[in-house]
Structures are given as structure tokens and as C-alpha cells.
Amino acid sequence: MQFEPVKKLNSYEMIVDQIEAGIREGRLHPGDRLPGERKLMETFSVSRPTVREAMRVLHATGVVNTRAGDPRGAEVLPFTPQALERPLARMTHQEGTTRAELIQFRLLLEGQASLLAAAADDDSAKRRIAARALDLTDLAERTGGAKSTAEISEEFGEVLSNFHSAIRAASGNQLLQATGQAVDEALTTVARQRLGEETEAPALEARLRCSAQDAATLTERIRAGDTAGARRTATENIYRFYKDRLSPHELEALAPLIG
Amino acid sequence: MQFEPVKKLNSYEMIVDQIEAGIREGRLHPGDRLPGERKLMETFSVSRPTVREAMRVLHATGVVNTRAGDPRGAEVLPFTPQALERPLARMTHQEGTTRAELIQFRLLLEGQASLLAAAADDDSAKRRIAARALDLTDLAERTGGAKSTAEISEEFGEVLSNFHSAIRAASGNQLLQATGQAVDEALTTVARQRLGEETEAPALEARLRCSAQDAATLTERIRAGDTAGARRTATENIYRFYKDRLSPHELEALAPLIG
DNA sequence: TGTGGTCTACTGGCCAGACCAGTACGTTAT
DNA sequence: ATAACGTACTGGTCTGGCCAGTAGACCACA
Numbered sequence: 070m071q072f073e074p075v076k077k078l079n080s081y082e083m084i085v086d087q088i089e090a091g092i093r094e095g096r097l098h099p100g101d102r103l104p105g106e107r108k109l110m111e112t113f114s115v116s117r118p119t120v121r122e123a124m125r126v127l128h129a130t131g132v133v134n135t136r137a138g139d140p141r142g143a144e145v146l147p148f149t150p151q152a153l154e155r156p157l158a159r160m161t162h163q164e165g166t167t168r169a170e171l172i173q174f175r176l177l178l179e180g181q182a183s184l185l186a187a188a189a190d191d192d193s194a195k196r197r198i199a200a201r202a203l204d205l206t207d208l209a210e211r212t213g214g215a216k217s218t219a220e221i222s223e224e225f226g227e228v229l230s231n232f233h234s235a236i237r238a239a240s241g242n243q244l245l246q247a248t249g250q251a252v253d254e255a256l257t258t259v260a261r262q263r264l265g266e267e268t269e270a271p272a273l274e275a276r277l278r279c280s281a282q283d284a285a286t287l288t289e290r291i292r293a294g295d296t297a298g299a300r301r302t303a304t305e306n307i308y309r310f311y312k313d314r315l316s317p318h319e320l321e322a323l324a325p326l327i328g
Numbered sequence: 329m330q331f332e333p334v335k336k337l338n339s340y341e342m343i344v345d346q347i348e349a350g351i352r353e354g355r356l357h358p359g360d361r362l363p364g365e366r367k368l369m370e371t372f373s374v375s376r377p378t379v380r381e382a383m384r385v386l387h388a389t390g391v392v393n394t395r396a397g398d399p400r401g402a403e404v405l406p407f408t409p410q411a412l413e414r415p416l417a418r419m420t421h422q423e424g425t426t427r428a429e430l431i432q433f434r435l436l437l438e439g440q441a442s443l444l445a446a447a448a449d450d451d452s453a454k455r456r457i458a459a460r461a462l463d464l465t466d467l468a469e470r471t472g473g474a475k476s477t478a479e480i481s482e483e484f485g486e487v488l489s490n491f492h493s494a495i496r497a498a499s500g501n502q503l504l505q506a507t508g509q510a511v512d513e514a515l516t517t518v519a520r521q522r523l524g525e526e527t528e529a530p531a532l533e534a535r536l537r538c539s540a541q542d543a544a545t546l547t548e549r550i551r552a553g554d555t556a557g558a559r560r561t562a563t564e565n566i567y568r569f570y571k572d573r574l575s576p577h578e579l580e581a582l583a584p585l586i587g
Numbered sequence: 588t589g590t591g592g593t594c595t596a597c598t599g600g601c602c603a604g605a606c607c608a609g610t611a612c613g614t615t616a617t
Numbered sequence: 618a619t620a621a622c623g624t625a626c627t628g629g630t631c632t633g634g635c636c637a638g639t640a641g642a643c644c645a646c647a
Contacts, residue, residue: 159411161503244430244433398597398639398640599639
């Protein structure tokens with residue numbers, strides 16, 4: 070005979086659950102407004118601090134947006150990958166999860182995303198991928214401006230990120246899209262705070278050209294509908310991208326995902 | 329010249345950020361205790377409702393556990409995949425994300441997890457996988473008890489879930505592990521509420537034996553270190569598992585991930 | 588030597604009431 | 618028509634308070 074611990078549900082949790090259930094079951098849609106806090110304390114028979122705590126939780130988890138003074142009440146928001154990014158970031162900074170695992174996970178996701186993108190026959194999505202790849206080559210060619218290496222590096226990261234984002238979007242899987250986005254952003258955050266990205270100008274330029282070339286070949290494989298080739302190319306590209314930033318031991322973990 | 333919108337950060341968000349930063353930067357570890365609320369309102373120069381709102385958010389996101397009356401204050405918790413499950417579940421129930429996408433994502437993750445598990449040379453982890461596979465065959469053989477189909481179905485799901493969980497653990501990637509766990513649980517939740525799982529006894533028995541057999545062959549491929557074979561077997565197994573539960577159109581989306 | 592009970596000084600959970608800054612929206616002045 | 622203004626709300630925050638629950642020390646008892 071097994072007993073289970075007596076469940077003590079806080080009153081604010083009940084409110085959160087009820088509202089989340091309302092969204093889950095289709096009674097509340099993004100864009101809808103919730104009643105005001107003073108109204109909610111009546112319907113739930115609790116005090117204002119309690120409903121406020123519930124609203125704060127919903128606000129912090131991206132379910133709802135509140136603005137002081139708005140008589141229409143809190144607004145139900147659509148889902149955002151950012152909601153996944155928070156806990157992901159937390160996990161990566163927890164003891165035991167390393168940056169190498171993050172990169173391995175990214176390699177894995179991008180590979181599968183490229184495969185699915187190649188398998189899908191969505192021409193407009195593929196055109197968007199090609200456009201982002203062109204952005205990259207453009208940036209590589211006009212690198213001789215009056216910009217500092219830090220500025221170029223920042224723009225490089227953004228354009229490259231957009232390219233991968235387009236691929237994920239073309240995969241047609243929102244979970245893959247959101248997770249990949251979250252991992253991507255978590256990784257750039259780590260990179261940004263890890264070191265000032267003080268790369269030498271020539272090295273940065275070389276990286277940029279290399280990435281632009283890689284993006285072009287990957288785009289071609291996706292357009293051709295070559296699923297296996299797209300997957301392999303994508304993983305190889307990311308491997309190349311991180312090759313000289315990781316220790317040999319860390320690189321070892323990436324190898325099996327490429328073959 | 330670009331301006332950025334003046335960031336209005338609520339005071340509770342500042343507290344949450346500071347505490348999360350403390351965890352992120354290693355000043356706070358799981359098991360540590362936070363000061364009491366009355367102490368916190370001094371250190372942050374805010375009132376108690378404000379620090380309470382912050383604590384509620386941290387509590388709701390699984391960062392912290394609070395118990396009334398505990399003089400030691402709130403406890404910092406270790407990370408849990410459940411923290412990912414929440415937003416994942418929300419996304420799947422949002423309009424636009426289908427169950428088919430969830431299954432596609434699962435197929436993708438399990439395939440890569442099996443590949444990595446085969447690549448890793450962690451004998452104890454592989455033994456744990458084998459043990460879970462044996463649990464499955466055991467269940468398949470002693471199916472003739474006095475149990476109802478609902479009970480068997482429940483136990484089936486649990487044992488099978490443990491098997492996959494062992495594989496994910498063997499992959500050595502905590503992100504893959506947590507994400508896979510979250511997707512798995514989200515999927516069982518959907519399945520449970522979708523229909524009462526009222527499968528006929530003989531059909532259920534056949535499914536069970538099929539899964540047991542599949543698990544055995546997958547385990548063998550992982551033990552042999554056959555990365556490509558493990559990936560292929562895992563994806564085939566999951567495809568087979570969902571074959572007669574999805575529409576042809578939905579199955580089509582899974583096909584490219586198998587080859 | 589433990590075992591269970593009691594006491595105490597806290598804790599967090601929740602509430603009532605209040606003030607302020609901000610917002611939407613109708614009204615007025617131009 | 619348009620711009621400025623009022624008003625009647627909103628959420629954000631604070632003060633102060635009561636209650637139930639917990640840990641930990643103490644104590645009586647077997």
C-alpha cells in the first residue's frame with residue numbers, strides 16, 4: 070500500500086491553473102483580456118494580493134501581459150520561444166551541464182531541421198533561406214567598412230542566426246523551431262559574456278567567408294531536396310564553426326552526430 | 329541612430345533577476361536557503377508584497393521551494409525537466425501546434441538519443457537500458473494476470489517510458505534528456521486525456537509484444553555500438569508505434585526522419 | 588535511553604485598506 | 618476636424634495585521 074503526500078496547493082496556484090486551463094481548453098485565446106484584478110478577487114473569492122501573485126506568475130511565464138492603467142485588463146499573449154529559453158538557460162548554468170552539451174544539442178537540432186527543411190516542399194520558405202544566405206555573403210564582401218571588429222562580429226552573429234532561424238522555420242515543426250531558437254539564443258548569450266569576442270580582424274573575416282560559403286552549399290542541398298546531404302552539410306558546418314573553439318575532448322562528442 | 333525603448337522593469341522582476349543571477353553565477357547552489365521574506369524586504373528595500381511576488385514567481389518556475397513556518401527560509405532547488413514541460417505543454421495546446429508535430433519531434437529526439445547512446449562507451453548506462461528492456465518483455469509475458477486492460481495499458485506506458493528515459497540518460501546530454509522527458513510526458517498526458525485508452529485486450533497484448541521485441545533489437549544495436557543502426561531502429565520503432573494512430577498525412581511527416 | 592508531548596519564537600500564507608502613477612476614453616476648447 | 622483636457626478607472630506598491638504552520642528546545646515519562 071502506497072500513500073501519497075497530502076497535496077497542499079496554494080491558492081495562487083489554483084488561480085494560475087484555472088486560467089491556464091482556460092487557455093488550454095480554448096476558452097481563452099491570445100488577444101483576449103482578463104477581468105481586472107478587483108473583479109478577479111470577487112470571482113475567485115480571494116484578496117487582491119493573492120490574485121496579484123497569480124498574475125505575476127502568469128506575467129513572468131509569458132502567458133499574460135499587464136499594463137498599469139489599462140481598463141481592459143490583462144492581455145492573453147501568444148506563445149513565444151522565449152518561454153522555453155528561460156528554463157533552458159537555467160539548466161545550462163546549473164552545475165553539471167556544460168557548454169559542450171549545449172553545442173552538441175544545437176548540432177543535433179540544426180541537422181534534423183535542415184533535413185526536414187529539405188524534405189518539405191515549401192518554395193517560399195526555401196526562398197527565405199536563400200535570402201538569408203545571401204545576406205551572409207553580402208556581409209562577407211563588404212567587410213571593409215568603417216566598422217570595428219566588435220560591430221562586425223555582432224552583425225555576423227545576427228545574420229547567421231537569422232539564417233538558421235529560417236531553416237528551422239522551413240522544417241515546419243514549431244517545437245523544433247522554438248527549441249532551436251532558445252538554444253541558439255542561450256548559446257549567443259553564453260558566448261557574449263564568456264569573452265569580449267575580441268577576434269582579430271583577419272581571423273574574423275576568414276570565419277565570415279567560411280560561414281557564408283557553408284551557408285551557400287547548405288542552401289543548395291536544401292533547395293535540391295537532398296535530405297541526407299542537407300543534414301550532413303548542416304552538421305559539418307556547425308562542427309567547422311566550433312572546431313577551433315572547443316577542446317579536442319569536447320569535439321569528440323560532436324563527431325558521432327556528423328557521419 | 330537607434331534608440332531602444334525605455335525598459336520598465338517591475339521591481340519584482342529585479343528581485344527575480346538578482347536571485348537567478350546568483351544561481352547562474354554560482355553564488356547560490358541547490359540546497360542553499362534564502363533569507364526570510366522580512367529580511368529580503370530590507371536587503372532589496374521593498375515591501376513584503378513585492379518580495380512575495382518575486383518568491384511566487386521563483387516558486388512557480390521551480391527555482392525555489394517555500395514552506396510556511398520554516399525558519400530557514402526558502403530553499404534553492406536543483407533543475408528539473410518539469411520546468412521545461414510546462415511551457416512545452418502550453419505550446420502544444422496553443423492553436424497551430426499539432427500532436428503530429430509533437431510526435432515528429434519525439435521521433436527526432438529519440439533517434440538522436442539512441443545514436444548518442446550507441447556512440448558512448450558507458451557500460452553501466454547500457455546495462456540500465458537492457459534492464460528496462462527486460463522489464464518490457466517481462467510485462468509482455470505475464471500479461472495474463474487479473475489486471476484490467478486499463479491497468480496493463482498504464483503499466484505498459486510507464487515501463488516503455490522508463491526504457492526510453494534510460495536511453496536518453498545514456499546519451500550523456502542533459503538537454504536532450506530533459507527535452508525528451510518533457511516531450512514524452514506531454515505526449516502521455518495528451519494520450520491520456522484524448523481517449524480512455526480503451527484498447528481491446530488482444531490488440532493491447534500484440535502492441536506490448538511488438539514493443540518488447542523492438543526494444544530488444546534496439547538495445548542490441550546500442551550495445552554493439554552501431555550508431556547508424558541504433559538511430560534507424562529507434563525511429564522505425566517509434567514510427568511503428570504510432571503507425572495506426574495517425575492519419576496517412578500525419579505519417580508522411582515522419583517518413584523523412586527514418587531513412 | 589529513547590519516546591512522545593508541549594512550548595515558543597519564529598516563518599510564510601493571506602487579508603484589508605490605502606496611495607500613487609499610468610492609461611483609455613469621452614468631453615471640451617480650438 | 619483636431620488637439621487639449623478630465624475623469625474614472627487600472628495596475629504597482631506600500632503599511633499593517635492576523636492566522637496557520639514549522640523547527641527546535643525543553644520536558645515528562647516509560
